[in-house]
Amino acid sequence: MLLAQGYTPLSGANLVRLMAHLSRWLEGLGLQAYELTNARIADFLLARQEAGYSNHLSRQGLEPILELLQTAGVVSALQQEPEASERDRLFHDYAEYLVQERGVVPMTVLKYESIARNFLSVCIGEDKLELSQLGASDVSSYIVRQSRQSSVNWTKYTVTALRSLLRFLYLRGELATDLVGAVGKVAAWRQTSLPKALPAEQVQRLLKSCDRRTHPGRRNFAVMLLLARFGLRAGEVAALELDDFHWAQGEVVIRGKGREDRLPLPCDVGEAVVAYIRRGRPQTSLRKLFLSNIAPLRAISGCAVSGIVRSLCANIPETLRPLKLV
Template structure:
């Protein structure tokens, strides 16, 4: 049932919820508004709750039945059969399910038990990577995906894993096969495999430290050139942001942090309000492996952040990070969203697919062009090894010109 008093395109129609979900209707409505949803969106959520509650009552089901994915799927199947074209997938129920779980009306979601020995081992490996190695979730997920085929090849007929029989020869044979089948991914597969073998040895699942026996695929250090953007393209990315809107102010600050200080996408997403030290003109950057560094805050970058904080950041933000989603719920901006900000700016400016990491290269080459040394660039980019920064020496053409030998039959400088 709906209370249509005063309804219109800009005024919400609040549904009257009856049935088993009725006791939670007022709280869910208030929570939707607290999360930053507009009244129209909150009213849509409430109408879905009303429809679900009626369906549960018709089938003599309680609220606890929503813990069963089959029950939820059946509800949406009946909704589609009734002719609804919107809110017809289980994803539409996520805000309501989260609210019911937080209030104790539904039990917390339970991670399913590992289906077999391989998944059980990978579960322990994931915990080890997070706790012992301090790896980011994206890295953990990538390592799991890359080593799963290796473990799948060690499954015995009875379903158990043969880790005791692992040998350097078996590892080498697997790497050679993968290098032939997936040459572009060979280096990353080797890195993940070494990590897995270290875990197996630490946990006592293999006797020998086989990580050192993993062969390295052929490769040449510093073979490529840093893929930096010209200054004109960086300027075009910044100019493509509409600074009259909150989203445009946010995106401008994000792009400047990446193009001027070389921050990675994950570091931009993790930047907190307490990490900006206005009095000293510095920011704290939380990088790989839990590393924290302080960097000077350039005036133009600080001005862009301040402009976003004062005139663009949602007042009802639910996180202490600097950058917040532009639409409700106003939670922290994820790393993937930061990457999308760069990609969207590339499309708007006509520079094409830019890639967030290219702005890090652009920051380095800009510092080099301004007279910065490789050591200073390494400090700003927070490289652990000087060799990582050495690739930017190839971009310093004026410094390389005196080292170039003349072509036979010509004079130097011609």
């Protein structure tokens, strides 16, 4: 039938494989072919994209199969979606470029497209798609505005997405000038957002507020001492494992971003950790040092470490709620 309609053996074989994939997908959902709808077609195309297929990712590519099913009376005529606007066609092509040329995963494609839509809406408006109006000043002004409204990490993400979009528009011939160079780097000085450390006397008050007669109190006291003596981040404390403590050598291994430090273990810190292990830490096969106090037993997170500090600070009114201790 396909050959009779003018398809080559290769294109016909590709359509047969496409139909087989559609059949498997419907079967996996417990659906029959007659239950195919426009919404389910869109879901199938998305599933095909996520599965790593590089062809037949649009409704147009699926049309021959749909026509066969309609001719055979398997499905009723599916009304085509309204004709896509010039802007929608641009973003459809951009999404295909990201997947097929750049190997971008579907979730990132959606984020990049969202950023791209906002960028074009702000810079050239919602009416006509006059891409020739875009200039370097539009790009830099947009990034400055976004940096004032967003975190450093999100601004960096936006910059990466814009470079991708501008490269695509230039390769497509929509821009006479390559504007990628107009996208500057985002400055992110380390620790610029960290608050000042607490004075030593306030740290001592926080330590004294830990009720070491209880299991949670022993854990919290050990957590606070590690934060105070080593100046660790919450995530570094949460990452500590039993095997990181080398008691014979009096050392502890601290793992941070891309580094591993072996540090001398102060006596008071070692005593606090031992007290927690012996009389506060639940008996379990888990190797993380600090565990939750309630079931199900699990390692605490960096957020939980920050929560411990905040709860202790809340009990001392004149103490600020810090993210870092001396």
